Amino acid sequence: xAAKRSGAESKGSGxxxxxxxxxxxxxxxxxxxxxxxxxxxxxxxxxxxxDGLKMRRLADRLGSGAMSLYWHVDNKEKVFDLALxxxxxxxxxxxxxxxxxxxxxxxxMLEDWRASMLRHPWSASLLPRRALGPNIxxxxxxxxxxxxxxGVTDADLNVAIWSLWNFVIGATITRANFEFSDDDRAAAxxxxxxxxxxxxxxxxxxxxxxxxxxxxxxxxxxxxLDGLAPxx
Amino acid sequence: xAAKRSGAESKGSGxxxxxxxxxxxxxxxxxxxxxxxxxxxxxxxxxxxxDGLKMRRLADRLGSGAMSLYWHVDNKEKVFDLALxxxxxxxxxxxxxxxxxxxxxxxxMLEDWRASMLRHPWSASLLPRRALGPNIxxxxxxxxxxxxxxGVTDADLNVAIWSLWNFVIGATITRANFEFSDDDRAAAxxxxxxxxxxxxxxxxxxxxxxxxxxxxxxxxxxxxLDGLAPxx
DNA sequence: AATTGCATCGTACAGCGTACGAGTCAATCG
DNA sequence: CGATTGACTCGTACGCTGTACGATGCAATT
Numbered sequence: 001x002a003a004k005r006s007g008a009e010s011k012g013s014g015x016x017x018x019x020x021x022x023x024x025x026x027x028x029x030x031x032x033x034x035x036x037x038x039x040x041x042x043x044x045x046x047x048x049x050x051d052g053l054k055m056r057r058l059a060d061r062l063g064s065g066a067m068s069l070y071w072h073v074d075n076k077e078k079v080f081d082l083a084l085x086x087x088x089x090x091x092x093x094x095x096x097x098x099x100x101x102x103x104x105x106x107x108x109m110l111e112d113w114r115a116s117m118l119r120h121p122w123s124a125s126l127l128p129r130r131a132l133g134p135n136i137x138x139x140x141x142x143x144x145x146x147x148x149x150x151g152v153t154d155a156d157l158n159v160a161i162w163s164l165w166n167f168v169i170g171a172t173i174t175r176a177n178f179e180f181s182d183d184d185r186a187a188a189x190x191x192x193x194x195x196x197x198x199x200x201x202x203x204x205x206x207x208x209x210x211x212x213x214x215x216x217x218x219x220x221x222x223x224x225l226d227g228l229a230p231x232x
Numbered sequence: 233x234a235a236k237r238s239g240a241e242s243k244g245s246g247x248x249x250x251x252x253x254x255x256x257x258x259x260x261x262x263x264x265x266x267x268x269x270x271x272x273x274x275x276x277x278x279x280x281x282x283d284g285l286k287m288r289r290l291a292d293r294l295g296s297g298a299m300s301l302y303w304h305v306d307n308k309e310k311v312f313d314l315a316l317x318x319x320x321x322x323x324x325x326x327x328x329x330x331x332x333x334x335x336x337x338x339x340x341m342l343e344d345w346r347a348s349m350l351r352h353p354w355s356a357s358l359l360p361r362r363a364l365g366p367n368i369x370x371x372x373x374x375x376x377x378x379x380x381x382x383g384v385t386d387a388d389l390n391v392a393i394w395s396l397w398n399f400v401i402g403a404t405i406t407r408a409n410f411e412f413s414d415d416d417r418a419a420a421x422x423x424x425x426x427x428x429x430x431x432x433x434x435x436x437x438x439x440x441x442x443x444x445x446x447x448x449x450x451x452x453x454x455x456x457l458d459g460l461a462p463x464x
Numbered sequence: 465a466a467t468t469g470c471a472t473c474g475t476a477c478a479g480c481g482t483a484c485g486a487g488t489c490a491a492t493c494g
Numbered sequence: 495c496g497a498t499t500g501a502c503t504c505g506t507a508c509g510c511t512g513t514a515c516g517a518t519g520c521a522a523t524t
């Protein structure tokens with residue numbers, strides 16, 4: 001019944017002004033807060049993956065009881081939402097403001113996006129299923145503004161944004177999930193070679209052995225941008 | 233200990249030759265088989281989504297005990313694998329063999345791919361996390377062969393395939409998950425309008441209200457293909 | 465008649481998310 | 495000063511999950 005907490009702000013003061021504690025910093029070991037919960041959830045997700053995030057385990061890491069989390073957070077889903085958005089923050093680099101080279105700006109932002117997600121491989125597969133948090137919207141807004149300034153017509157703008165979104169999401173999810181060990185990849189190609197009568201072309205191009213993901217992302221992005229706004 | 237069953241073939245005969253039953257068709261109501269399990273899993277997934285697939289519920293639909301499934305299937309993960317690949321079969325249309333218009337062929341196959349997944353919205357988000365089944369490989373092979381025949385150089389081939397893959401995966405996952413009700417979408421745009429000082433451009437282009445997904449897919453695909461193999 | 469091997473299922477267990485209500489403690493109020 | 499309030503914590507419990515294990519049935523073979 002109680003209204004509890006709601007938004008994601010709750011900036012300052014977990015405990016009013018200052019606790020009458022001895023040490024210079026209060027026992028953050030025992031004080032729960034939304035920020036600490038989200039930060040710890042990210043740690044746990046990094047360490048154990050999506051399936052490794054259990055409320056009990058999260059509480060253990062925080063040194064609290066499992067049910068204490070529910071004062072700060074509605075349910076486990078919200079933990080995912082918050083962890084995801086917290087990982088997608090974008091700090092626009094100084095040189096990028098009012099840059100002349102719109103293409104470079106976009107590539108930079110999208111490569112940073114991808115890199116952020118690959119640093120937290122659980123985030124990519126979560127992204128499409130979650131609400132659009134503020135950090136995501138900031139990136140979309142930046143994308144939109146830059147493309148618009150680059151001459152993409154209003155009629156094509158949404159298509160262009162979604163195309164780039166699709167490309168980044170697809171590339172990153174795939175990359176994050178297809179990261180076999182070398183053994184796995186060799187085995188896959190082995191299996192493929194055995195069936196090379198069925199799949200001769202992808203066998204010949206060694207599609208499944210190619211692991212230059214960064215290069216493929218960069219090149220593919222160039223192709224897509226060529227299509228969206230042909231260099232003249 | 234027992235070896236049980238392994239592969240995904242197990243084509244004919246669930247029960248030797250022919251059962252000495254009276255009716256023309258045996259009591260398929262009570263006979264379990266891999267095919268029936270997979271088909272029913274797809275039904276259940278369609279009806280209840282990824283989280284709705286529980287082994288007990290699946291067994292209920294099959295009129296069997298929950299543990300009986302484990303004779304035919306290693307574990308729940310395998311059920312997902314099989315359900316996914318079963319949904320991605322591609323029947324190459326007759327006119328497409330030795331077609332002159334490679335671009336049309338690719339668009340057809342990819343639109344069919346997307347449509348197949350949207351018919352089973354759970355499949356899109358599953359795809360990147362699962363092993364590449366035969367039906368997926370068939371599509372990749374076709375893609376590869378067509379692009380190669382269209383003049384894409386070997387050096388660019390893998391990049392082109394992954395770019396198209398990324399685009400299809402990203403578009404479909406997004407489409408499948410962002411399918412709000414009209415109310416949801418209105419609410420999202422409402423929230424955005426309230427914050428229009430922060431996101432003026434995407435607010436203006438009504439990015440979140442645009443629901444011409446099919447058109448956006450088609451147009452974006454065209455842009456990408458333009459980039460990959462410029463029409464001369 | 466005895467044996468084998470495929471197939472089914474009842475029971476049981478550990479682990480999950482979280483509802484519920486009791487507990488603690490600092491700030492506030494009369 | 496004692497009483498009250500409200501923010502916060504947590505122990506217990508419940509229903510549900512995937513699946514390990516072993517008992518059971520039954521057709522084909524010996």
